[in-house]
Amino acid sequence: MQTFIEEDFLLKGETAKKLYHDYAKDLPIIDFHNHLVPEELLTDRSFSNLTDVWLGGDHYKWRAMRTHGVEESLISGSADPKAKFDAWADTVPNLIGNPLYHWTHLELSRYFDINSLLNNQTKDDIYEKTAEMLSSGGVTTHSVLKKSRVEFLGTTDDPADPLDTHRKLQQADVPFTAAPSFRADQAIHPEKPTFLSWVEKLGNIQQKPIETYDDFLEALSERIDAFDAAGCRASDHGINRMFYKETGDREAAALFSRRLYGGVLNEEEAEKLKTHTMLFLGEKYAEKGWAMQLHIGPLRNNYTKKFHEIGADSGFDSIGDAPVAEPLAALLDRLASKEALPKTVLFTLNPRDNPVLAAMAGNYQEGGIPGKVQFGTAWWHNDHEAGMIDQMTALASIGVIRHFIGMLTDSRSVLSMSRHEYFRRLLSSLIGGWVDDGKAPNDEALLKEYIEGICYKNAKAYFNLT
Template sequence: MKVFLDDQFLLNSQTAEKLYHEFAKDLPIIDYHCHLSPKEIYENKSFQNITEAWLYGDHYKWRVMRANGIPETHITGDASDKEKFLAWAKTVPMTIGNPLYHWTHLELRRYFDVEELLNEENAELIWQKVNEKLQGDGFGARDFIVKSNVETVVTTDDPIDSLLYHQKLRDEGFSVQVLPGFRPDKALDITNDFFVEYVRQLAKASATPIQSYQDFLKALNIRVDFFHEQGCLISDHAINEVAFEETTEEEVEVIFDKRFSGHPLTEEETIKFKTHTLIFLGKAYCERGWVMQLHINALRNNNTKMFEQLGPDTGYDAMNDQDIAKPLCRLLDQLEREDALTKTILYSLNPRDNVVISTLAGSFQDGKTPGKIQHGTAWWFNDTKQGMTEQMMALSSIGLISRFIGMLTDSRSFLSYTRHEYFRRLLCDIIGDWVEKGEAPYDLSLLGGMVKRISYENAKQYFQFERAGQSMHRSKTT
């Protein structure tokens, strides 16, 4: 019987142990997609207690607390932070089998030296022990990033964002590179009630009047330029349902005017607007050498009553099961035909799509750029042992896992970097299992190099974040 969370956690062979401890464990982290606040990083936000650091905004935990019968008052409501922590401590023993049980105890051990297993009985003592540490030096937002050996962080930012805190961090010379990520979801969501007001905000941010669809595209391009000048090299899109319709700019101009006239749009018109705008943006990304990320097949805000009460990103989302192969292929093919298919990462929230994505990625590699089209890492509901394993097995079976750019946190928490450890352990266990079964040679030089590439080096080569400094330097001298 193995000991829970010992040095060999998730490593089920001697080969796996060697690969993890000798090649993966101490590598830096490139967190190329997260939802951390650049303001909180700049201010080195301190946390009053473990609830603030751990439970605020963490809808992973909120979902299982609800499933455990915890009332909303003790999740997002007006209960005290201590009461919320005690409610989480009551829930933790129930999460065995869920990665939250692993993550909870990895975070307690790695950041706070708490070896005990959290439960109702010891919750008071752990509350006191962790909070005492949080009040001391070295436990601010930046400190957690540095302690986690993070080299680069890419946040998720709206086109209208000023990027003030990215600039402040850069000017101050923070040791970790913090770069913006361009996320124009609101600009594509033409049927949403806030769209007209958002276009007004976009006009203000871009300092250009928007009276037509052409003006709208011009404003978006201005913001892409601004983000590029601030070191942005990544875009990101939440494509909950992939759809594609052939159209022209003239046709979309009419659709845009119709929306501003207050008339409802048909589903076909909505798809045409999104298709043309996304292709326009894809071209803009390609011109600047950006990476484009597409997050696909989420079914969001499913509980209307709770959405109206709490808003989005509060734990009421699920996997979508839309068929993605044909529309996604048409989108990628249209960009390819126009010589505008940039490096692209494809994620699906539905693991059913793993093989679809791996085969589609293989259809658009260019024979020049290693791993140009990536099957992105297991995401959100797939941040599990099973989910990560299935994604890597699909990729290795159909593509080149050796060119995989590895893990990201996709998190709002400064304590989530243990997910990279979790991923690296699983990666080494998969490769170690191949060796044990005679499916891969026992060659530590070969396999260790593979582990290092997937854990760190591939992402460093793929994104080339050193270019961020070059683009910012050019913007200052022009």
């Protein structure tokens, strides 16, 4: 059977079709947050089979396969690549209603010109055809990015990364621009067992031992300078539970020193130290003109046995429900009151908090930067049709969707660039539906501004991509 991914897929109504085909479809892509590997971007990595590019580290697919009853050896284990692919092909027909069903067939269509449904009857032909295209060099990292019209990629990089690959990318003849993003999660989690080893690693990259809190902040500041020189446009923080508890310089230094030399911090003390560090970082980001991305709300590593067997980011994370409004407001207010609030993008994993973050963003807007504080796109467990529509509806209802910076993949797979098409089709249907329902004017020039801005131009301006 032929796929359902046709020309007007997800486009409801004539206005939606016009907005997508005339204005959204062929725009370049600004993928400002992803987890692509810089070395693969530099070397134009090729893949030997579809299992490598599809199932290697994709915890979205891993969760679905486990739910379908697939054995772990065929998911994250050492089974033969074809056997893993067959297990995925057996899973896919059960996923109608899940975005993986759409994404799987969209990727097959866009990058391999395969328009058949993936199932047990078609899996062998699809595996063989894609393997031939991949092994012959017909589909590589660069070819996918070029075909998708990707203009900018913001990867996710640890502050202790030496950035050698990104410096090479700056000089390389590649069909896109790539820049690191400053992912400082380790810096704001002194309670974690890995904190001390990471502090040592940070000192090593700067060739200076970290013996005091001032040394720590100086090392972070110097890494920010290094990232900025490598083209960085944004930081990123994964925050499981939003925090804010003020302390002074002296207490923060004492808490850091105690932790550095093997002491334990209680929950309140850890929050004081991470708040003090976060405020320092926020000011530095503002000085550089970066955007500060806050990804708030996952409940991580819930299946502890599997976490210890397989590791983090393997499909055992879900949606948290910790309070967010008061600590987030306190953090943003402290920075804004010091005139040190950077451009900020707020993401929530709990859709309950969509109106909370949409309203929160409106508190801290300032002249000169349209949409300085953004309510970011639907993320992770909300990265589907209903989730995207809910996020955009909340933003439009409470804030100003005209200045929305739009979609990102947050993905480890280069094939995920097709999700920008998915988003653009949904955006066109949302706005086109407002027009068809008489809720917005059928003003073609105005609608063109909305679509082109949200899909491309707003992000390009927001991240200073000239």
